[in-house]
Amino acid sequence: MAQHYSIINSAFKNYKSYKKLSDSFLKKVKNGLCAVSSSLKFEEILSTGHKINPDDRVFITYRTINNKKEMFELHYDTNKKKILDIFLVS
Secondary structure: OOOEEEOOOOHHHHOHHHHHHHHHHHHHHHOOHHHHHOOOOOEEEOOHHHOOOOOEEEEEEEEEEOOEEEEEEEEEEOOOOEEEEEEEEO
């Protein structure tokens, strides 16, 4: 099973590269969820096993951080219209 490390709720948010990534995701979501769901860089996971709550939409994406390709999960609450968390998956 893959390990999930929170970007928003951990010390990762203090690192420049992860802060930049988090800010980029937040900006994309502010433009509307359709900016994320229609983007070719994000793939939605429809499995309920990945969801934090029933209103959660989960997207995965790959980004290069410090010259290493990493996988991230973006959890978005459709009722609250905000990002619940961003996870680094390793």
